[in-house]
Amino acid sequence: MNQNRLDLVFSALSDATRRGMLEQLAAGETNVGTLGEPYDMSQPAVSKHLRVLERAGLIRRTRQGREHRIRVDPRPIEEASTWIGRYARFWKQQFDAVDAYLKARADEARTRSRTKAKEQDKR
Amino acid sequence: MNQNRLDLVFSALSDATRRGMLEQLAAGETNVGTLGEPYDMSQPAVSKHLRVLERAGLIRRTRQGREHRIRVDPRPIEEASTWIGRYARFWKQQFDAVDAYLKARADEARTRSRTKAKEQDKR
DNA sequence: CTGATTCATAACCGAATGGTTATATAACTG
């Protein structure tokens, strides 16, 4: 399908191994072997995970002799964070609004609990 | 593989159709048919996308007659937002620190070059 | 009851995913 950047980033982040690699890279750039050490998988499997992260633009690599130094490129993460953050904020706000509404209604009900009979809800 | 919650959420978000559905749901809860209208795909395909969102905990459904009312559950998105937000903030901070360092070094180099020029004058 | 509407499920298909082993390439080491 039409794989845009956001698709690739979220897809790359959907694997715990790859998220772990990114977190490991937060401690500083390393080579491929070191990145793969924590995981019980073959070297080609590690190589594939890195290729996925690279295709998503989440890492960059530079050759230093026979080693590949891997470092994070924070820009695509920033993009994804923006999307998801905007969305999360919207729902937090919705939740807070409903919360405030319910609280207000509870207060109101308390103050005129004897005068009011029954409220009809809309929708 | 060992599919934890974060895996499922990011995986669900990695498809533009599903992200679109979530955005559509921000306008309020709807039924399955309405959710699928914007997309050029069969009804079972829509149903499958909803199942993916549901497995990830991103939506909830309630039956009303023959219709299914779909609404967002914002909690898993909040979780994902937390992970990615923390990560994005870390890298922004790193970037800012490097930026500040480079700027400081540039300033220092500027003053040093003036000093060096003076010393050469002395010679 | 009959027929239409809303949705899910089953069965299938091709492509992508995540893993493997085996092999290739390039750089370092003695």
Next chain:
DNA sequence: CAGTTATATAACCATTCGGTTATGAATCAG
């Protein structure tokens, strides 16, 4: 030079994914 090390690539495999068509089940309308 030969041997070791770091990494990628190829070929393969099972599973998942995103789509399809066909069918089923429940509810609504006349």
